[in-house]
Amino acid sequence: MGSEMISIQNLKKCFGDNVVLKDISLQISKGSVVAMIGPSGSGKSTLLRCINLLTIPDAGVVDVGGQSIIFDGKNTTLPKARDLAKFRSRTGMVFQHFNLFPHMTVQQNVMEGMVTVLKTPKQEARAVADALLQRVGLSDRAEAYPSMLSGGQKQRVAIARALAMKPAVMLFDEATSALDPELVGEVLNVIRSLAAEGMTMILVTHEIAFAREVADQVIFMRDGVVVESGPPAIVIDNPQKEATRSFLSRFKNSVQ
Amino acid sequence: MYQWDFHTLWQYRNIIFIGFGYTVGYTVIVVILGLLVGLIAGLCRLSPKVYISGPFRAYVELFRCTPVLVQLIWFYYALPILTGIELTPGMAAVLALTLYGGAFYSEIIRGGVISIDPGQSEAGMALGMTQFQLMRRVVLPQAFKRMTPPLVSQSIMQLKNTSLLSVLAVPDLLYQGQIIAHDTYRPLEIYSLIAALYFAILLPATILAKRLEVKMSDGRGA
Numbered sequence: 001m002g003s004e005m006i007s008i009q010n011l012k013k014c015f016g017d018n019v020v021l022k023d024i025s026l027q028i029s030k031g032s033v034v035a036m037i038g039p040s041g042s043g044k045s046t047l048l049r050c051i052n053l054l055t056i057p058d059a060g061v062v063d064v065g066g067q068s069i070i071f072d073g074k075n076t077t078l079p080k081a082r083d084l085a086k087f088r089s090r091t092g093m094v095f096q097h098f099n100l101f102p103h104m105t106v107q108q109n110v111m112e113g114m115v116t117v118l119k120t121p122k123q124e125a126r127a128v129a130d131a132l133l134q135r136v137g138l139s140d141r142a143e144a145y146p147s148m149l150s151g152g153q154k155q156r157v158a159i160a161r162a163l164a165m166k167p168a169v170m171l172f173d174e175a176t177s178a179l180d181p182e183l184v185g186e187v188l189n190v191i192r193s194l195a196a197e198g199m200t201m202i203l204v205t206h207e208i209a210f211a212r213e214v215a216d217q218v219i220f221m222r223d224g225v226v227v228e229s230g231p232p233a234i235v236i237d238n239p240q241k242e243a244t245r246s247f248l249s250r251f252k253n254s255v256q
Numbered sequence: 257m258y259q260w261d262f263h264t265l266w267q268y269r270n271i272i273f274i275g276f277g278y279t280v281g282y283t284v285i286v287v288i289l290g291l292l293v294g295l296i297a298g299l300c301r302l303s304p305k306v307y308i309s310g311p312f313r314a315y316v317e318l319f320r321c322t323p324v325l326v327q328l329i330w331f332y333y334a335l336p337i338l339t340g341i342e343l344t345p346g347m348a349a350v351l352a353l354t355l356y357g358g359a360f361y362s363e364i365i366r367g368g369v370i371s372i373d374p375g376q377s378e379a380g381m382a383l384g385m386t387q388f389q390l391m392r393r394v395v396l397p398q399a400f401k402r403m404t405p406p407l408v409s410q411s412i413m414q415l416k417n418t419s420l421l422s423v424l425a426v427p428d429l430l431y432q433g434q435i436i437a438h439d440t441y442r443p444l445e446i447y448s449l450i451a452a453l454y455f456a457i458l459l460p461a462t463i464l465a466k467r468l469e470v471k472m473s474d475g476r477g478a
Contacts, residue, residue: 089384113383
């Protein structure tokens with residue numbers, strides 16, 4: 001086993017009476033790619049959002065790259081806003097609906113985190129942004145505004161924006177779900193190249209075939225618990241649990 | 257048939273000019289201060305902490321739900337009795353119009369901020385921005401674009417409300433007009449002129465605001 005990059009212990013989250021995460025624990029080693037699959041409402045997106053604390057867990061421990069934050073379930077030791085912000089800056093998040101800043105150009109979107117949060121000098125940030133945009137194949141759109149881009153282009157900018165923070169891990173929350181089918185491929189290609197470079201990533205996805213291709217580990221969740229976890233050859237191709245089998249049967253066509 | 261006579265007004269041009277200056281000057285002051293108060297009140301009302309949002313909510317409702325003329329008179333006549341602090345008519349006017357305008361501005365600003373997609377805040381938070389950075393860099397620049405039309409409307413109201421200063425004998429456009437009317441017995445002409453002057457200030461201002469709005473949305477979708 002490599003060193004642990006992410007460690008989650010006894011994570012719990014409720015929204016009112018609705019228990020979304022029931023005592024989740026998992027370890028993710030450095031450089032691994034984890035795909036989280038499961039029906040909607042299974043808690044996979046909430047779990048992902050808890051890892052960068054966009055959703056504050058009720059209880060449990062979240063550790064990313066050796067920095068841990070403990071939630072005791074009483075709201076008494078809620079970490080300071082500044083510490084939360086610092087913690088979040090070390091994880092990159094890519095959203096289903098891109099959430100690019102519409103009042104900034106593509107280049108400014110990528111520079112924003114560096115300039116505002118990391119206090120990188122503008123010139124240096126611009127150089128990094130241009131390199132990242134080249135990497136996601138959008139050098140020629142640096143001066144465009146997000147409204148002028150296709151969905152696939154927007155998502156690639158969003159990935160570049162997250163990478164600009166030099167995050168320890170990248171989190172993808174259904175990054176291709178809002179895209180037209182013909183635009184999914186260009187985004188998956190970028191994710192694939194990140195995986196090849198050894199970026200630690202967690203993907204919440206409905207792209208089962210893609211999960212099988214790039215993931216080292218697949219986590220199947222249902223009703224707020226991890227039902228099954230392991231290499232894709234087992235969880236996707238040869239699931240041990242009935243719940244996993246019945247969920248995957250709906251994707252049979254895309255798997256074969 | 258009434259005989260219009262605007263010629264007699266010419267000799268009062270200096271008095272009108274002074275009134276014009278007071279009206280524009282007080283408007284600039286109460287718009288700027290009102291926006292400042294409105295920004296603070298609007299943002300504080302968004303706080304999840306009731307001990308922050310509560311007092312500002314009370315302030316907004318108090319000043320939204322009482323007539324500005326009553327506030328004006330209250331600040332000038334009642335406040336000194338309660339506190340012992342004498343206010344000049346000008347100070348009372350600035351205080352009342354700032355707080356009155358601020359209450360409405362704050363609702364516009366609060367509404368504008370709420371209208372921004374929560375995904376924008378989440379994206380900023382995911383980058384590690386603090387609440388302050390999020391407001392300054394992400395939310396307010398987008399919200400202000402949407403707020404511009406109602407903020408302009410409210411500022412127009414601010415200008416027109418300065419006409420109430422005449423009640424406290426502040427020599428604004430309307431007060432000067434009243435003096436001239438008493439002097440000339442030509443109320444029709446002078447009030448027509450005053451109305452035209454208000455219009456002459458505000459129409460170009462609205463055209464300017466419209467230009468600004470168009471310029472701000474150039475090439476950028478929502």
